[in-house]
Amino acid sequence: MFSLSSTVQPQVTVPLSHLINAFHTPKNTSVSLSGVSVSQKQHRDVVPEHEVPSSEPSLNLRDLGLSELKIGQIDQLVENLLPGFCKGKNISSHWHTSHVSAQSFFENKYVFIQSRGFKTLKSRTRRLQSTSERLAETQNIAPSFVKGFLLRDRGSDVESLDKLMKTKNIPEAHQDAFKTGFAEGFLKAQALTQKTNDSLRRTRLILFILLLFGIYGLLKNPFLSVRFRTTTGLDSAVDPVQMKNVTFEHVKGVEEAKQELQEVVEFLKNPQKFTILGGKLPKGILLVGPPGTGKTLLARAVAGEADVPFYYASGSEFDEMFVGVGASRIRNLFREAKANAPCVIFIDELDSVGGKRIESPMHPYSRQTINQLLAEMDGFKPNEGVIIIGATNFPEALDNALIRPGRFDMQVTVPRPDVKGRTEILKWYLNKIKFDQSVDPEIIARGTVGFSGAELENLVNQAALKAAVDGKEMVTMKELEFSKDKILMGPERRSVEIDNKNKTITAYHESGHAIIAYYTKDAMPINKATIMPRGPTLGHVSLLPENDRWNETRAQLLAQMDVSMGGRVAEELIFGTDHITTGASSDFDNATKIAKRMVTKFGMSEKLGVMTYSDTGKLSPETQSAIEQEIRILLRDSYERAKHILKTHAKEHKNLAEALLTYETLDAKEIQIVLEGKKLEVR
Numbered sequence: 001m002f003s004l005s006s007t008v009q010p011q012v013t014v015p016l017s018h019l020i021n022a023f024h025t026p027k028n029t030s031v032s033l034s035g036v037s038v039s040q041k042q043h044r045d046v047v048p049e050h051e052v053p054s055s056e057p058s059l060n061l062r063d064l065g066l067s068e069l070k071i072g073q074i075d076q077l078v079e080n081l082l083p084g085f086c087k088g089k090n091i092s093s094h095w096h097t098s099h100v101s102a103q104s105f106f107e108n109k110y111v112f113i114q115s116r117g118f119k120t121l122k123s124r125t126r127r128l129q130s131t132s133e134r135l136a137e138t139q140n141i142a143p144s145f146v147k148g149f150l151l152r153d154r155g156s157d158v159e160s161l162d163k164l165m166k167t168k169n170i171p172e173a174h175q176d177a178f179k180t181g182f183a184e185g186f187l188k189a190q191a192l193t194q195k196t197n198d199s200l201r202r203t204r205l206i207l208f209i210l211l212l213f214g215i216y217g218l219l220k221n222p223f224l225s226v227r228f229r230t231t232t233g234l235d236s237a238v239d240p241v242q243m244k245n246v247t248f249e250h251v252k253g254v255e256e257a258k259q260e261l262q263e264v265v266e267f268l269k270n271p272q273k274f275t276i277l278g279g280k281l282p283k284g285i286l287l288v289g290p291p292g293t294g295k296t297l298l299a300r301a302v303a304g305e306a307d308v309p310f311y312y313a314s315g316s317e318f319d320e321m322f323v324g325v326g327a328s329r330i331r332n333l334f335r336e337a338k339a340n341a342p343c344v345i346f347i348d349e350l351d352s353v354g355g356k357r358i359e360s361p362m363h364p365y366s367r368q369t370i371n372q373l374l375a376e377m378d379g380f381k382p383n384e385g386v387i388i389i390g391a392t393n394f395p396e397a398l399d400n401a402l403i404r405p406g407r408f409d410m411q412v413t414v415p416r417p418d419v420k421g422r423t424e425i426l427k428w429y430l431n432k433i434k435f436d437q438s439v440d441p442e443i444i445a446r447g448t449v450g451f452s453g454a455e456l457e458n459l460v461n462q463a464a465l466k467a468a469v470d471g472k473e474m475v476t477m478k479e480l481e482f483s484k485d486k487i488l489m490g491p492e493r494r495s496v497e498i499d500n501k502n503k504t505i506t507a508y509h510e511s512g513h514a515i516i517a518y519y520t521k522d523a524m525p526i527n528k529a530t531i532m533p534r535g536p537t538l539g540h541v542s543l544l545p546e547n548d549r550w551n552e553t554r555a556q557l558l559a560q561m562d563v564s565m566g567g568r569v570a571e572e573l574i575f576g577t578d579h580i581t582t583g584a585s586s587d588f589d590n591a592t593k594i595a596k597r598m599v600t601k602f603g604m605s606e607k608l609g610v611m612t613y614s615d616t617g618k619l620s621p622e623t624q625s626a627i628e629q630e631i632r633i634l635l636r637d638s639y640e641r642a643k644h645i646l647k648t649h650a651k652e653h654k655n656l657a658e659a660l661l662t663y664e665t666l667d668a669k670e671i672q673i674v675l676e677g678k679k680l681e682v683r
């Protein structure tokens with residue numbers, strides 16, 4: 001059994017203490033920023049999870065509609081919104097104990113709000129003003145400048161709070177966060193359009209709203225912890241977020257994906273007509289790609305282009321502790337969607353609800369959830385006009401049932417942008433800030449290989465921040481280069497380190513396969529090995545059957561098993577059992593499949609004899625356990641053989657991995673040269 005590394009689990013909550021710390025270290029704006037943005041979702045699988053003690057109240061960034069917090073936003077959040085958010089939560093004692101510097105700050109607010117008066121509001125507003133002034137002083141920048149510079153308008157998504165509160169599916173425990181998010185979005189929107197005076201009036205209004213909600217929350221649910229949000233989903237209604245404002249125009253550098261999705265848009269515009277004309281569409285579309293490449297954005301754009309409702313759900317939301325909650329959420333979601341077809345249902349992080357790995361004690365009811373999802377997908381006809389778009393970074397981790405025909409049977413790859421795409425994305429985000437004539441996005445694009453859309457957006461924002469901190473009027477190449485380097489080399493660009501680490505792991509993994517194939521008599525000869533990611537896979541070794549007809553003898557099957565094992569064993573030998581990756585577990589699956597076939601189909605087991613067991617379900621428990629036992633033995637032996645070979649040829653293994661790291665792809669001849677200990681010619 002392999003438990004896949006827990007870092008795959010999305011982590012989008014930010015402990016309040018981080019925000020507070022961020023706020024309390026105005027000098028270290030960048031450091032504290034990264035402390036917060038560590039939890040931004042695009043870093044979720046490369047950054048180790050924060051230790052968020054369950055008693056620690058935390059904010060869910062996604063609920064705020066944010067992928068990261070920017071300096072101005074932190075300021076605003078902490079100053080205006082968190083108190084409303086914390087209201088009614090049993091948190092004050094927490095601040096007493098562990099956050100001394102934050103304690104007084106928060107206690108103040110706490111008392112503030114409890115006085116429930118307009119005077120309080122006024123003084124809070126004044127306080128707000130003074131803080132931005134204070135910040136401005138320490139940074140030597142004008143507050144309005146900071147705002148105009150950094151807070152881009154995403155506020156057009158925001159409708160009236162009343163309406164949204166009614167129509168959005170928000171578990172009770174999330175409502176405060178939602179309100180905060182709303183108010184936050186509101187602030188953002190008005191930051192662009194309003195002058196300070198005006199904005200203060202609005203801020204006051206928001207504070208008032210929050211205050212009311214705060215009191216309401218206190219009366220209703222005084223000790224509801226933020227992270228514990230399990231029981232409230234059962235009866236919640238689901239309603240769409242209409243995304244009229246997001247179109248394909250907003251998604252840059254993923255032309256192929258857009259083209260593939262164009263047909264879906266046509267379908268959604270007029271489902272009946274589309275099907276009458278003989279058009280056929282999958283029910284489910286899987287958007288596959290690394291984090292931050294715009295999968296969510298694309299899904300919204302599909303709905304936006306077709307002008308239909310967009311239902312958002314995140315796989316991790318279904319990850320519930322109580323029986324039936326996830327399943328019932330799915331049911332509600334589909335019921336609402338079907339009633340409002342044509343529409344788009346988007347399920348982000350599909351792997352966290354539909355992954356193979358979720359059958360673990362950590363996720364006791366996920367099987368129910370996934371079954372419900374499957375039942376719902378089977379339960380309507382293609383012409384009903386409901387399109388389900390799922391997003392995942394790990395398609396190989398998905399439950400096979402999900403990708404069968406009639407379910408998520410269309411895959412659209414959303415890759416990291418190439419240089420042209422990066423240029424477009426940079427231009428797009430540059431146009432939202434003030435930048436100097438001399439700025440050449442293409443130069444930056446050339447230096448940012450491997451950056452995702454979200455990272456490029458971040459780069460531009462960081463440059464703007466830098467310019468603001470330096471008291472400049474505009475962003476120049478200097479700031480862009482600075483933030484590029486900072487992201488590339490600074491502590492927060494862990495993804496580069498991780499990318500390098502991943503590359504190394506992949507190199508050892510793939511050379512593990514190659515070494516076994518090379519030194520095992522009956523294995524197929526190697527065709528090539530590569531660590532270049534192709535589609536969603538990190539790397540691969542391809543083998544060539546010698547003859548057209550690959551006659552599978554027992555020895556050949558065993559060799560095949562060993563080759564499969566090689567990748568996993570290599571990871572274990574080099575990096576230790578703690579670091580075995582997803583890719584490695586699929587090797588193990590592979591080997592298991594072969595072993596199973598050998599025992600049950602090919603009669604290749606001594607113990608069970610020459611017979612086939614076609615329907616394993618009908619066998620006696622004894623026979624079944626004998627089969628399992630045999631499979632286990634085959635796997636164990638294969639594992640040992642692979643381990644032995646890799647240990648014996650540790651030096652060759654290392655050489656090959658290093659050659660792969662240098663050349664990325666090696667063909668059969670080159671592999672042989674390396675394994676014979678000769679030098680590869682520089683290509």
Ligand SMILES: Nc1ncnc2c1ncn2[C@@H]1O[C@H](COP(=O)(O)OP(=O)(O)OP(=O)(O)O)[C@@H](O)[C@H]1O
Binds near residue numbers: 042252253296349
């Ligand atoms: N191709 C792109 N064009 C424009 N903006 C982009 C692009 N990719 C990412 N972004 C920016 O980054 C943000 C995050 O992207 P998004 O949430 O769509 O990524 P994702 O692929 O869904 O990531 P995840 O896998 O983490 O959910 C977007 O809201 C957008 O601001």
Ligand SMILES: [Zn+2]
Binds near residue numbers: 584
């Ligand atoms: Zn492998």
